[in-house]
Amino acid sequence: MAQRVHEFDWPDRLVIGTVGRPGERSFYLQARAGEHVVSALMEKEQSATLAEKLDEVLDELMAQDGNPFSVPAAAPEGLDDHAPLDAPVVEQFRVGILSLGFDPTTAQVVIEAFPLVEDSPESLLEPEQDGPAEVLHVRIPVGAARSFCKRTREVVGAGRPVCPLCLDPIDDDGHVCRPADDDAW
Numbered sequence: 001m002a003q004r005v006h007e008f009d010w011p012d013r014l015v016i017g018t019v020g021r022p023g024e025r026s027f028y029l030q031a032r033a034g035e036h037v038v039s040a041l042m043e044k045e046q047s048a049t050l051a052e053k054l055d056e057v058l059d060e061l062m063a064q065d066g067n068p069f070s071v072p073a074a075a076p077e078g079l080d081d082h083a084p085l086d087a088p089v090v091e092q093f094r095v096g097i098l099s100l101g102f103d104p105t106t107a108q109v110v111i112e113a114f115p116l117v118e119d120s121p122e123s124l125l126e127p128e129q130d131g132p133a134e135v136l137h138v139r140i141p142v143g144a145a146r147s148f149c150k151r152t153r154e155v156v157g158a159g160r161p162v163c164p165l166c167l168d169p170i171d172d173d174g175h176v177c178r179p180a181d182d183d184a185w
Contacts, residue, residue, distance in 0.1 A: 003132065003133060003134065003135065004133060004134045004135075005134075005135050005137055006031070006038040006092065006134065006135065006136045006137065007137050008031040008032075008033050008038075008136075008137070008138040008139070009108075009139045010033075010108075010139065010140070010141070011031045011032060011033045011138060011140065012032050012033050012034065013030070013031065013032040013081065013086070014029075014030070014031050014032075014111075014138055014140055014144070014148055015029075015030055015081055015085070015148065015151055015152075016028070016029055016030075016042070016047045016050070016051070016148075016151065016152040016155050016156075017030060017084060017085035017155060018085075018155060018158075019085065019089055022158070022159045022160045023159070023160050023169065023171055023172075025044070025159065026041060027041070027042045027043065027044050027046070027047045027155075027156075028040065028041055028042065028085055028089060028091070029042050029047070029050075029095065029113055029136070030085050030086060030089070031136065031138050032086055037086050037090075038092050038136055039085065039089050039090060039091055039092055040091070040092055040093055040094070040095045040113050040115075040136050041091045041093070041094045041095065042094075042095045042113075043095075044156060044159070046095060046098065047152055047155070047156055048152070048153070048156045049098075050098055050100075050111070050152065051148070051149040051152035051153050051156070053100055054100060054109065054111075054145055054148070054149050055146075055149045057100055057102060057109065058071050058109070058142060058145055058146060058149070059071075061102065061142070069104065069107045069142055070107070070142065071142045071146075072142065072143050072146050074146060074150075075143075075146040075147040075149070075150040076143045076146065076147065079143060079144060079146075079147035080147060080150070080151070081147065081151055082151070092134065092136070093115035093116070093134050094115060094116045095113045095114070095115065095116065096114055096115055096116030096117055097113075097114040098111065098112065098113055098114075099111075099112040099114075100112075103139065106139070107141060107142055108139040108140060108141055108142075109139070109140055109141075109142060109145040110137070110138070110139050111136075111137075111138045111139075111140070112135055112136065112137050112138075113135065113136040114132045114134075114135055115132050115133065115134050115135075117132070163175055163177055165177050166178050
C-alpha cells in the first residue's frame with residue numbers, strides 16, 4: 001500500500017483546537033492550505049508536549065550566536081489565531097508519534113505526525129509494511145511556530161480548573177477532593 005502524505009509547506013493555518021466541552025474535549029492538530037484541510041486527533045498531553053518541545057527548539061535556535069534565523073522570543077503581533085477549528089472537523093487519523101525538525105535553508109520548523117499503530121494479534125501475523133499509511137508533514141516559519149505554541153498553551157489551559165489541594169480537575173457539577181496521598185486518609 002502506498003503511503004499518503006499530507007504535505008503543507010507554508011500553510012494558511014496550523015493550529016491545535018478542540019471539539020467538545022471541557023472534560024470531554026477532543027484535541028486536533030489541523031492544517032489548512034486553501035480548501036485542503038487535514039485534522040489529526042491528538043491527546044491533550046501530546047498537544048501540550050508538542051508546544052513545549054517546539055518552544056525548546058525555537059529557544060535553542062534563538063540562542064545561537066547572533067540569532068541567525070531571526071527567531072522571535074515571543075509570538076509576533078498579528079499572528080494570533082483565536083478562531084475555532086475549520087468545520088467540519090473530519091478526523092484523518094489519530095496521532096501516535098510526532099517528530100520535530102528544522103530546515104536551516106528555509107528557516108522553517110518541520111512537524112510530522114504519524115498515525116497511532118494499534119498492536120493486535122492479527123497485526124503481528126501480517127508482514128511488515130514499509131511505513132505508516134499516512135503522515136502529516138507541515139513546514140512553518142519560526143514566527144508562526146511561536147504563535148502556534150502560544151495558542152496551543154492557551155487551548156490546553158482552557159479546560160476545567162484544577163483543584164489547588166488535590167490537583168484533580170473540578171467539574172461543573174462539583175468536586176470531591178481526594179488527598180494527594182491516599183494513605184493520609
